[in-house]
Amino acid sequence: MTDHSMTAKIIPALAITGAAGLVIAQYFIWVYAPVEATMGILQKIFYFHLPLAWWGLISFFIVFCASLVFLITKKPVMDRLAQTAAEMGLLYSGLALITGSLWARAAWNTWWTWDPRLSTTLVMWFIYAGYLALRQSIDNPQKMRAVCAVLGVVAFLNVPLVFLSARMWRSIHPAVFGSGGGGLEPEMMTTLLVCIFAWGILTIGILLYRVRQLDIKDRIKSLFVY
Amino acid sequence: MTSKDLKLIFSDGSGIIQPILLGLILVFVFSLSTPIGEEVSAQAAASIFWLATSFALILVFNTLYSIEETNQARTGLLLSPMPLQHVWISKAFTGLILLLLAQLFFFPAIIVFLGQENVADWWALLGVILLVDWGLVAVGSLLGAVSQGHASRDSLLSVVIFPLLIPLLLAGIRMGAHLLGGADDESLSSWAGIAFSFGAVFTGAAIILFPFVYNEY
Amino acid sequence: MPLNTQTGYFSDNYLLRLDRVTHFFDQRLVFKDVSLLIEPRTVTLVAGPNGAGKTTLMNIMSGLISPSKGLVEHKVPRDKMAFLGHNTFVYSGLSALDNLKFWAKVYYRRLDDDECMQLLSLVGLKAFAHEKAGFFSRGMSQRLSLARVLMLRPDFLLLDEPGTGLDPDSRKLLREKITQSAQGGAAVVWVSHTLEEDLDLADKIIFLENKKQAFYGTTRDFSSRHQGKGFEH
Numbered sequence: 006m007t008d009h010s011m012t013a014k015i016i017p018a019l020a021i022t023g024a025a026g027l028v029i030a031q032y033f034i035w036v037y038a039p040v041e042a043t044m045g046i047l048q049k050i051f052y053f054h055l056p057l058a059w060w061g062l063i064s065f066f067i068v069f070c071a072s073l074v075f076l077i078t079k080k081p082v083m084d085r086l087a088q089t090a091a092e093m094g095l096l097y098s099g100l101a102l103i104t105g106s107l108w109a110r111a112a113w114n115t116w117w118t119w120d121p122r123l124s125t126t127l128v129m130w131f132i133y134a135g136y137l138a139l140r141q142s143i144d145n146p147q148k149m150r151a152v153c154a155v156l157g158v159v160a161f162l163n164v165p166l167v168f169l170s171a172r173m174w175r176s177i178h179p180a181v182f183g184s185g186g187g188g189l190e191p192e193m194m195t196t197l198l199v200c201i202f203a204w205g206i207l208t209i210g211i212l213l214y215r216v217r218q219l220d221i222k223d224r225i226k227s228l229f230v231y
Numbered sequence: 232m233t234s235k236d237l238k239l240i241f242s243d244g245s246g247i248i249q250p251i252l253l254g255l256i257l258v259f260v261f262s263l264s265t266p267i268g269e270e271v272s273a274q275a276a277a278s279i280f281w282l283a284t285s286f287a288l289i290l291v292f293n294t295l296y297s298i299e300e301t302n303q304a305r306t307g308l309l310l311s312p313m314p315l316q317h318v319w320i321s322k323a324f325t326g327l328i329l330l331l332l333a334q335l336f337f338f339p340a341i342i343v344f345l346g347q348e349n350v351a352d353w354w355a356l357l358g359v360i361l362l363v364d365w366g367l368v369a370v371g372s373l374l375g376a377v378s379q380g381h382a383s384r385d386s387l388l389s390v391v392i393f394p395l396l397i398p399l400l401l402a403g404i405r406m407g408a409h410l411l412g413g414a415d416d417e418s419l420s421s422w423a424g425i426a427f428s429f430g431a432v433f434t435g436a437a438i439i440l441f442p443f444v445y446n447e448y
Numbered sequence: 449m450p451l452n453t454q455t456g457y458f459s460d461n462y463l464l465r466l467d468r469v470t471h472f473f474d475q476r477l478v479f480k481d482v483s484l485l486i487e488p489r490t491v492t493l494v495a496g497p498n499g500a501g502k503t504t505l506m507n508i509m510s511g512l513i514s515p516s517k518g519l520v521e522h523k524v525p526r527d528k529m530a531f532l533g534h535n536t537f538v539y540s541g542l543s544a545l546d547n548l549k550f551w552a553k554v555y556y557r558r559l560d561d562d563e564c565m566q567l568l569s570l571v572g573l574k575a576f577a578h579e580k581a582g583f584f585s586r587g588m589s590q591r592l593s594l595a596r597v598l599m600l601r602p603d604f605l606l607l608d609e610p611g612t613g614l615d616p617d618s619r620k621l622l623r624e625k626i627t628q629s630a631q632g633g634a635a636v637v638w639v640s641h642t643l644e645e646d647l648d649l650a651d652k653i654i655f656l657e658n659k660k661q662a663f664y665g666t667t668r669d670f671s672s673r674h675q676g677k678g679f680e681h
């Protein structure tokens with residue numbers, strides 16, 4: 006980051022807001038939102054699952070944007086942002102897959118199903134795991150940045166195709182279950198929005214923090230090289 | 232460029248024999264997974280065909296790009312007046328030829344080991360193979376150069392490329408299963424659409440992005 | 449340091465101009481503020497201790513990499529520029545003749561077999577034209593590489609320690625051909641190990657040291673300045 010004092014101020018603010026938001030979200034989840042009729046308490050997992058899945062996907066989108074900007078401007082900060090977003094996206098989508106799997110087991114009595122969203126998330130998880138593996142293994146840092154930026158771009162271009170193909174793949178197999186209950190109750194919706202918002206603030210905070218950390222790491226490294 | 236690469240690959244031989252052997256072994260081992268007397272479904276046969284092809288793809292493109300690494304001829308190509316996209320196209324084209332050659336061996340193996348005999352339409356099958364191969368070599372040629380100089384370049388390249396190929400492979404498997412007389416599937420044209428878009432997207436991306444991958448830093 | 453005015457900084461007759469070029473590898477400074485001018489018919493030596501960034505400077509001059517900061521102005525079209533370095537660009541699976549024909553194609557030159565054979569005999573490889581380059585010694589590969597350079601008839605020739613690992617005969621051939629090229633009007637830039645040996649061939653010299661351009665000017669000025677001081681490295 007070019008402006009260190011700015012980010013240094015923003016990060017704690019975001020962290021505190023995010024933490025407070027998550028605490029408030031707990032109130033909404035456990036007290037405010039009604040217990041779902043058929044699934045009972047297990048439905049609460051949904052309030053973790055959805056924000057994680059959303060922010061995971063948004064993180065991957067950030068990888069795409071940052072990679073694109075990096076290829077055009079060659080600014081190292083964009084590369085760091087891409088790396089950070091990939092790490093966050095991987096973590097979030099991984100957690101979303103686990104929570105989703107728990108949910109599926111409880112709701113539909115199966116751990117895994119060819120749901121397009123689920124499969125897309127899994128494929129994305131693999132792609133970005135490969136992305137991070139590639140980052141680790143190219144010695145020349147400048148080359149690594151360019152190559153990974155290319156991968157960051159094509160990986161996201163691939164998403165619509167992954168989603169479409171996963172959906173078509175499933176349409177042949179008859180769906181094991183219906184698409185679940187209809188709309189959400191308004192209280193549930195509010196709770197969900199609160200959760201998404203709280204997780205979002207936290208995510209942005211962690212992203213900035215990690216970008217700054219990588220920046221400092223690079224600068225320390227360059228101190229020793231001299 | 233293509234003729235040079237082909238000459239080099241065939242003068243040595245190992246560049247093409249290895250992927251063919253690996254693919255054949257895969258098909259054979261897979262045939263062991265079905266109990267005697269039972270038929271292998273067309274979809275399973277198509278899956279194994281494309282899986283063998285994907286492995287061949289990795290090996291083929293690693294070999295193709297390592298040709299330029301031995302005496303740093305890559306630097307020579309970078310300094311030449313030739314646009315870098317030319318390298319991508321030549322490698323993709325050479326890769327396509329080698330891949331088709333490998334598939335020429337895989338296909339009979341599918342028939343023999345996995346008992347797939349009722350091919351519905353040979354021309355459509357050839358069309359499907361070419362369509363999917365197009366997407367495969369577009370990705371292979373774009374990313375084939377990334378793992379050069381790395382000790383475990385084959386496995387690194389597979390980790391990077393395989394997940395990207397999934398939509399294309401699904402399309403290939405579905406269309407293949409259809410043409411091997413298995414699933415009776417109305418959505419052949421939409422799968423072809425997926426494979427086509429995949430090829431188009433990655434060709435476009437490669438033409439813009441390949442210089443970033445291939446350049447010296 | 450400012451450029452020697454005698455070298456004609458403001459002249460238009462140059463092939464390549466570098467203006468305050470600074471390069472970082474990752475975050476490490478390789479060198480800063482290198483400015484130079486390459487004119488036709490001159491031989492410029494690039495010298496300096498190991499790790500001073502000679503090869504990086506060559507890569508910037510050839511356009512292989514772009515510098516972190518500063519201006520690089522090329523007036524030579526790519527197909528009139530040739531590079532001869534430690535790496536020979538030789539495909540070991542191809543014969544000497546096929547290697548030459550391949551590079552001719554890459555540079556869009558039309559060359560028939562006779563012309564190729566002529567080039568090969570110039571570098572003393574005629575008898576090995578149809579043998580696979582994989583069996584060649586280092587000296588032979590480098591001769592083949594030289595044939596590639598001669599084929600291009602370059603206006604701008606970049607040499608990065610091409611003499612390393614060569615026998616005296618090959619080195620002599622190399623120097624001979626390079627001098628011929630320069631006399632024929634080409635600009636030659638030469639990274640040299642053996643500064644004292646090569647100094648008499650050169651017109652200008654750029655000396656890199658301590659991450660900067662320690663000297664840039666004519667060899668005469670360089671010799672008088674370094675009188676008595678060894679610049680072995």
